[in-house]
Amino acid sequence: MDAIRSHHLILMICDCRVEYEGRASSKLMWGRRIVLMKGDGSVVIHRPVGVEAVNWQPPPTVIHISSEDGYLKIVVVRRRPKEVLRIYIRSIDTLYTGKVRDSGEFYMYFDEEDLKKAILAHPELIEENFRIIRDEMEVEGGRVDLVGEDENGMKTLVELKKVGNMEAARQLLRYVSPIRRDGGKVRGILVAEKFNSGVKKFLKINGLEWREVRRHQVLSIIRKSRKLRRFMEGFKVE
Numbered sequence: 001m002d003a004i005r006s007h008h009l010i011l012m013i014c015d016c017r018v019e020y021e022g023r024a025s026s027k028l029m030w031g032r033r034i035v036l037m038k039g040d041g042s043v044v045i046h047r048p049v050g051v052e053a054v055n056w057q058p059p060p061t062v063i064h065i066s067s068e069d070g071y072l073k074i075v076v077v078r079r080r081p082k083e084v085l086r087i088y089i090r091s092i093d094t095l096y097t098g099k100v101r102d103s104g105e106f107y108m109y110f111d112e113e114d115l116k117k118a119i120l121a122h123p124e125l126i127e128e129n130f131r132i133i134r135d136e137m138e139v140e141g142g143r144v145d146l147v148g149e150d151e152n153g154m155k156t157l158v159e160l161k162k163v164g165n166m167e168a169a170r171q172l173l174r175y176v177s178p179i180r181r182d183g184g185k186v187r188g189i190l191v192a193e194k195f196n197s198g199v200k201k202f203l204k205i206n207g208l209e210w211r212e213v214r215r216h217q218v219l220s221i222i223r224k225s226r227k228l229r230r231f232m233e234g235f236k237v238e
Helices: 112-121 166-181 197-207 215-233
Strands: 009-021 027-037 043-046 056-057 064-067 070-078 083-099 133-138 142-149 156-164 187-195 208-213
Touching: 027 083, 043 070, 056 083, 056 215, 112 133, 112 142, 112 156, 112 187, 112 215, 133 166, 142 166, 156 166, 166 187, 187 197, 197 208
Parallel strands: 156 187, 187 208
Antiparallel strands: 009 027, 009 083, 027 043, 043 056, 064 070, 070 083, 133 142, 142 156
């Protein structure tokens, strides 16, 4: 308890079972796992393999420690929303407690695949009422990242790049030119976090468009997607 009151990091490798009650419920039967209790009150339980936690409880929490039927019992309570994580421990192989300090800045970046996932989840990043029809499609001149329709039903080819450079702009022009040549109506949009000098002018001259998607928009969507996936995995009853 002194380590918890002092907001120390507690790391245990132990034989435990876990019960969760809250937005759903789950039971994790006996097995050796890594239990992390952090100074801010968050608790994370990992299996010996895999990167995702099998159970977790975010802060703020209230932690109670007691014994029950010969087991060490740790109850981690979160009030809003009401969630209770119960950890029953019958043996501890490794125990570490201590103050861990970390003041380093964290910078997160995204790639074109993350950008695509964000737009597939939120087509309004391109424009309101935009609808994705195809994820990647062979067209004359290459393979376009996304095909969609605007609110007027006009076909739109969307090319995604981390940086909108002249090569990407010419690539998009190659995709739309055959359609226009045959009398078809089509929009072409280059989506990127930033654009090199002269690219926007080239796009405008050739009747193409651009959209700037901010890093925080993409990363926010990706984080929410990962949290949802972990949340759904937490429903699994072992």
